[in-house]
Amino acid sequence: xxxxxxxxxxxxxxxxxxxSLNLPVGxxxxxxxxxxxxxxxxxxxxxxxMMQAGINFFAAVVLSVILSAILSVxxxxxxxxxxxxxxxxxxxxxxxxxxxxxxxxIDLTRxxxxxxxxxRPELFGIVFDSLPKFFALSGTIAxxxxxxxxxxxxxxxxxxLKAIREDELSAISIGKxxxxxxxxxxxxxxxLAAISGALYASYVTYIDPTSFxxxxxxFILSIVMVGGSGNLRGPVTGTLLMILLPEGLRFxxxxxxxxxxxxxxxxxxxxxxxxxxxxxxxxxxYRLD
Amino acid sequence: xxxxxxxxxxxxxxxxxxxxxxxxxxxxxxxxFHIAHGAVYTAxxxxxxxxxxxxxxxxxxxxxxxxxxxxxxxxAIYFTVYRPLEKKNASxxxxxISSLATYILIVNVIALIYGNETKILSExxxxxISFWDIILTKIQIYQVISFLVLLVLSYLFVKGTKAGxxxxxxxxxxxxxxxLGLNERWVKGMVFCIGSAIAGLASILTGLDVGIDPHIGMFxxxxxxxxxxxxxxxRLEGVALGAFLIGILQNLVIWQFSARWESVVxxxxxxxxxxxxSGGLFVVxxxxxxx
Numbered sequence: 001x002x003x004x005x006x007x008x009x010x011x012x013x014x015x016x017x018x019x020s021l022n023l024p025v026g027x028x029x030x031x032x033x034x035x036x037x038x039x040x041x042x043x044x045x046x047x048x049x050m051m052q053a054g055i056n057f058f059a060a061v062v063l064s065v066i067l068s069a070i071l072s073v074x075x076x077x078x079x080x081x082x083x084x085x086x087x088x089x090x091x092x093x094x095x096x097x098x099x100x101x102x103x104x105x106i107d108l109t110r111x112x113x114x115x116x117x118x119x120r121p122e123l124f125g126i127v128f129d130s131l132p133k134f135f136a137l138s139g140t141i142a143x144x145x146x147x148x149x150x151x152x153x154x155x156x157x158x159x160x161l162k163a164i165r166e167d168e169l170s171a172i173s174i175g176k177x178x179x180x181x182x183x184x185x186x187x188x189x190x191x192l193a194a195i196s197g198a199l200y201a202s203y204v205t206y207i208d209p210t211s212f213x214x215x216x217x218x219f220i221l222s223i224v225m226v227g228g229s230g231n232l233r234g235p236v237t238g239t240l241l242m243i244l245l246p247e248g249l250r251f252x253x254x255x256x257x258x259x260x261x262x263x264x265x266x267x268x269x270x271x272x273x274x275x276x277x278x279x280x281x282x283x284x285x286y287r288l289d
Numbered sequence: 290x291x292x293x294x295x296x297x298x299x300x301x302x303x304x305x306x307x308x309x310x311x312x313x314x315x316x317x318x319x320x321x322f323h324i325a326h327g328a329v330y331t332a333x334x335x336x337x338x339x340x341x342x343x344x345x346x347x348x349x350x351x352x353x354x355x356x357x358x359x360x361x362x363x364x365a366i367y368f369t370v371y372r373p374l375e376k377k378n379a380s381x382x383x384x385x386i387s388s389l390a391t392y393i394l395i396v397n398v399i400a401l402i403y404g405n406e407t408k409i410l411s412e413x414x415x416x417x418i419s420f421w422d423i424i425l426t427k428i429q430i431y432q433v434i435s436f437l438v439l440l441v442l443s444y445l446f447v448k449g450t451k452a453g454x455x456x457x458x459x460x461x462x463x464x465x466x467x468x469l470g471l472n473e474r475w476v477k478g479m480v481f482c483i484g485s486a487i488a489g490l491a492s493i494l495t496g497l498d499v500g501i502d503p504h505i506g507m508f509x510x511x512x513x514x515x516x517x518x519x520x521x522x523x524r525l526e527g528v529a530l531g532a533f534l535i536g537i538l539q540n541l542v543i544w545q546f547s548a549r550w551e552s553v554v555x556x557x558x559x560x561x562x563x564x565x566x567s568g569g570l571f572v573v574x575x576x577x578x579x580x
Contacts, residue, residue: 078564079563084380084385085381090559093563096553097553218393261400265393269390269394272387272391275383275386276374
């Protein structure tokens, strides 16, 4: 039961992450390798707000979301005009810079030692400290975000993004400020990723920079590419598949020494085959071509 | 002191340049952002380890055998992964993701076979030579010489041979190249062979100094990519200059601050160049008719 709850909590955290990345990838056509950076910024910001400033978890989440969204504007505003490979490269550069800062700014983040003893979320005297309670929290937040995202995609804002994705020139010609919409999409994406980070930090109660590496960014992007983007089914399918797959391997009795490598090999093969035969992913709407 | 760090910068710049020249050949011709080049680098290093250290073959046999294996691997990646995507006219994004996935695939296969720990390629400390107050190890001198030889050969190849002109022609306008009835597939395959063999050379030169582990390829390819972008992809000389700029800059950072901030500075330079001079720093103005 505990095992199942743990998996469900991880699914809710990664579902939020993949929905957040769905916005720039599936709606603005921008592949970003910086999502783990915003995830990490969220995790560290919430932790520091709670532990250094003594702010309640939920207020700290709001502050972290704002912080992460502002930082994401700093990244996206100048780099959004870069095309194709160059944009991916700029986001990769940001990812590496953030990781290096988290790792080396020892005074603030304790660097490689990590921060232990992060308090659990608390609201009106209820502490979300047990697995069922935490899942109730993370599941509610994930489903809430899912519902809002669904509404959002068919809102005027979502439709403009879709229009930009399908035909940028036409969108410009009817007077839409393409850059503004893309930057906003990025800001929302950065904010959502920060929520995931906050949940992760208070769930595991320990963070260190190795959870927010380039590899993690690649993993999050893989979820969206495998599941597909441009709608909600895509990222959700991707999350379920990519989180449950390694658990499946565990039941097959693959020894622990080879399991991590084998898992990566399977992810990579799935990704290569999908890119070749089904570039919109398993359940996505947007084709990256 | 500063002279020593600049000399160190030139040595590491040479290593970055070797890797960057290999990447450049491929990127300039095919426009594929070949991140899996980093995996070819790692794989060649491990093949060299198997032949030279495990089996104890001579350097004269192990070195060419590893470079050829690297070339074959690069060629295999081109024909199994990229070629089908090119036929479908896939976007740069799709090719980038496929390349990244290929990188992950190969690196994890290597880790499964050889384990995750560092393998040493040459036993004992390399002999060092000092003049004035600069100290250089023997392998470092080989690294710089290899770079110089490679640069001259590549330059002569690109400027002076028919195949070299074909490389530039495809990179500038691959449709026109095909329309003229020339064999694009053959040239691209050749470029993957050359570039991948050079990646093998970079890997062995580095490995003989500091050893290899399955994950060094990412570091090597990222440095090379930064050098190529900073230098400007049009010209080979720019790439070499970009590599030296990074190498010297990284060593100055190590000297003034600490090695921990090396990658921040490298990637900040990359971002600044991407945003303000995305054609590269060392681009000579091209005449209109060259465009």
